[in-house]
Amino acid sequence: MLSFIGRRLLQAMFVLLIISFVSFMIQDKMGDPVRQMVGQSVTLEQREALQQELGLNDPMLIQYGRFLGRAIQGDLGTSYYYKEPTIDVIASRLPATLELSFAALVLVILLAIPLGVFAAIHPKNLLSRAVLLFSTLGLSVPIFIVAVFLMYFFAIEWGILPSFGRGETTSVFGLWQSGLFNRDGLRHLLLPSLSLAFVLTPIFIRLIRAEMTDVLQSDYIRYAWAKGISAPRIYFIHALKNTMLPVITVGGIQLGTLVAYTILTESIFQWPGMGLLFMDAVTRVDVPLISTYLIFVGVIFVVTNTLVDVVYSLVNPRVRIPGYS
Amino acid sequence: MSLLSVNGLSVKFKQRREDLVALHDVSLSLERGERLAIVGESGAGKSLLGYAIVNLLMKPGFIAEGSIKLDDRELTRLSSKQWQEIRGKKIAMIFQDPMVTLNPVLSVGDQMVEAIRSHTRINYSDAKKLAIEKLAHVRIAAPAQRFDQYPHELSGGMRQRVIIAIALLLAPEIIIADEPTTALDVTIQAEILQLLKQICADNGVALILITHDFGVVSRIAERTLVMYAGRIVEQGPTLEIINDPQHPYTQGLLNALPQMALPGQRLNQIQGNMPPLNDQPSGCAFHPRCPYAEDKCRQQPPNFIFSGVSTVACYAIEDMLQAFEPLSEEDADD
Numbered sequence: 001m002l003s004f005i006g007r008r009l010l011q012a013m014f015v016l017l018i019i020s021f022v023s024f025m026i027q028d029k030m031g032d033p034v035r036q037m038v039g040q041s042v043t044l045e046q047r048e049a050l051q052q053e054l055g056l057n058d059p060m061l062i063q064y065g066r067f068l069g070r071a072i073q074g075d076l077g078t079s080y081y082y083k084e085p086t087i088d089v090i091a092s093r094l095p096a097t098l099e100l101s102f103a104a105l106v107l108v109i110l111l112a113i114p115l116g117v118f119a120a121i122h123p124k125n126l127l128s129r130a131v132l133l134f135s136t137l138g139l140s141v142p143i144f145i146v147a148v149f150l151m152y153f154f155a156i157e158w159g160i161l162p163s164f165g166r167g168e169t170t171s172v173f174g175l176w177q178s179g180l181f182n183r184d185g186l187r188h189l190l191l192p193s194l195s196l197a198f199v200l201t202p203i204f205i206r207l208i209r210a211e212m213t214d215v216l217q218s219d220y221i222r223y224a225w226a227k228g229i230s231a232p233r234i235y236f237i238h239a240l241k242n243t244m245l246p247v248i249t250v251g252g253i254q255l256g257t258l259v260a261y262t263i264l265t266e267s268i269f270q271w272p273g274m275g276l277l278f279m280d281a282v283t284r285v286d287v288p289l290i291s292t293y294l295i296f297v298g299v300i301f302v303v304t305n306t307l308v309d310v311v312y313s314l315v316n317p318r319v320r321i322p323g324y325s
Numbered sequence: 326m327s328l329l330s331v332n333g334l335s336v337k338f339k340q341r342r343e344d345l346v347a348l349h350d351v352s353l354s355l356e357r358g359e360r361l362a363i364v365g366e367s368g369a370g371k372s373l374l375g376y377a378i379v380n381l382l383m384k385p386g387f388i389a390e391g392s393i394k395l396d397d398r399e400l401t402r403l404s405s406k407q408w409q410e411i412r413g414k415k416i417a418m419i420f421q422d423p424m425v426t427l428n429p430v431l432s433v434g435d436q437m438v439e440a441i442r443s444h445t446r447i448n449y450s451d452a453k454k455l456a457i458e459k460l461a462h463v464r465i466a467a468p469a470q471r472f473d474q475y476p477h478e479l480s481g482g483m484r485q486r487v488i489i490a491i492a493l494l495l496a497p498e499i500i501i502a503d504e505p506t507t508a509l510d511v512t513i514q515a516e517i518l519q520l521l522k523q524i525c526a527d528n529g530v531a532l533i534l535i536t537h538d539f540g541v542v543s544r545i546a547e548r549t550l551v552m553y554a555g556r557i558v559e560q561g562p563t564l565e566i567i568n569d570p571q572h573p574y575t576q577g578l579l580n581a582l583p584q585m586a587l588p589g590q591r592l593n594q595i596q597g598n599m600p601p602l603n604d605q606p607s608g609c610a611f612h613p614r615c616p617y618a619e620d621k622c623r624q625q626p627p628n629f630i631f632s633g634v635s636t637v638a639c640y641a642i643e644d645m646l647q648a649f650e651p652l653s654e655e656d657a658d659d
């Protein structure tokens with residue numbers, strides 16, 4: 001198991017290296033940093049001197065090496081707008097995004113597994129058909145329409161839920177501003193996480209239903225019936241565990257999509273997370289912030305995918321490394 | 326009273342227009358501790374019969390008519406809860422391909438213990454002890470270690486032994502084995518068959534062995550039942566059927582064994598194919614492939630008669646018996 005995790009970490013490092021290179025290219029090639037720093041009222045000689053001083057005339061690989069060296073020390077540049085290290089700016093918004101994604105994920109799991117399993121067990125049931133219809137609908141409606149509808153009904157027509165912002169937050173150990181521990185924060189979380197879940201749940205319902213339908217036809221399920229095992233145990237232990245294998249894989253990839261969708265959701269609900277920050281950074285051409293965001297998202301992708309692999313190996317004994325067990 | 330008796334069983338597949346008939350009026354009986362083989366080509370309905378007995382037909386298959394009695398208790402009208410109590414406890418099954426029969430994500434031990442605990446109130450450690458005991462019983466080396474392993478860590482022969490051990494866990498009265506050695510390589514086949522036979526004999530378990538291989542039948546079963554196109558065509562003691570097959574189909578099957586052909590010659594085969602479910606011939610289902618087919622074979626299905634060797638449904642045998650009948654009556658007068 002340790003060597004398995006070790007190998008995955010090595011792969012993750014390699015992926016991160018590539019992401020950092022792309023991010024470096026963006027920072028380096030988007031606009032002229034000297035111009036950003038000194039404006040227009042400076043002579044050409046002074047400009048060139050500054051360029052030399054900043055090392056902008058060095059070969060690209062040497063510049064990249066310097067960038068990497070600073071990045072390892074936690075310095076990814078300073079935001080033009082906030083005048084603060086970009087890492088600090090993003091880190092302060094990270095809790096909001098993670099909590100939103102987490103809440104959406106919990107909703108997706110709570111909805112998709114029971115509905116998908118039910119639809120697989122009772123394919124002809126009216127509820128199953130309704131669920132499938134709903135999932136087709138959910139797949140084809142874009143998130144901003146869902147979000148606006150939810151906002152219209154819950155916030156404007158009925159006025160029972162807030163339509164924007166994160167509400168009250170509590171500080172956890174002084175490093176994490178959390179909205180999960182008070183009523184106001186949770187009320188604010190509901191609409192954004194519901195819209196996010198609405199977009200992702202249909203994919204998982206369909207995936208779970210299709211996989212489970214296949215699994216239920218398999219010999220080992222028939223054999224489990226022949227052993228006289230109870231129906232709940234067959235459905236939720238024998239079948240679901242096998243169903244979850246591909247679902248975990250696809251789910252890992254969908255986690256990435258979740259991050260992408262948070263940009264839209266956060267913009268609509270003015271949720272003060274990384275996605276909203278990124279949108280603002282783009283309009284302000286805050287290049288260091290944009291490239292730092294890319295690295296952050298890259299790290300999130302790599303970390304979740306590594307976690308997914310580890311979880312997969314826990315569920316599926318066949319991918320465990322010989323010697324372990 | 327037989328342990329198991331099936332009477333006039335017919336199984337159909339639900340279709341939009343007209344249901345397809347997969348088993349026609351099948352009757353059989355099984356005594357306590359008896360070993361019965363069901364033989365026939367692929368698609369003859371052997372496995373279907375096996376699954377019908379434990380009510381595990383895949384949709385759209387269903388039992389349309391007939392009765393199945395275990396110890397004089399009618400099974401066809403049981404609730405799914407009652408079925409659950411019979412499966413695994415009274416009637417255990419062994420499937421064809423051990424590579425796909427065990428659940429890949431559950432350990433051998435889990436799959437054994439759950440079988441025990443589904444039927445008896447027993448704590449985990451006692452169940453585990455019983456499971457390991459049965460693993461040793463089917464001659465698996467280091468049973469305590471196997472208990473914690475996953476199916477993919479075992480070879481095919483080993484997995485089939487595990488499945489036989491699972492079948493034995495609750496001391497069933499009947500084991501239905503559906504082609505238990507077909508997926509194994511030849512050297513292992515003999516070992517598994519020997520094991521199966523011995524275990525049934527030692528524990529007084531009745532066995533229904535479903536196979537297409539007369540070689541397997543001769544080694545295990547006391548009685549044989551030959552099926553063709555969802556019908557039983559001949560049944561009787563195994564040795565007599567092998568030595569003196571009556572039905573033209575049984576003759577064809579035995580003739581098709583590789584050892585029946587001379588070296589260098591083509592293998593014998595029965596001409597033609599089994600009719601598909603939606604295009605069953607009239608009369609005797611075998612007549613399109615039968616070398617002795619006559620007009621009446623095409624019109625009415627033959628009834629079962631006792632040929633002196635086995636019970637068989639064939640006009641040719643009937644005619645032959647009738648031809649000899651006067652003679653035998655005269656013999657009786659003497």
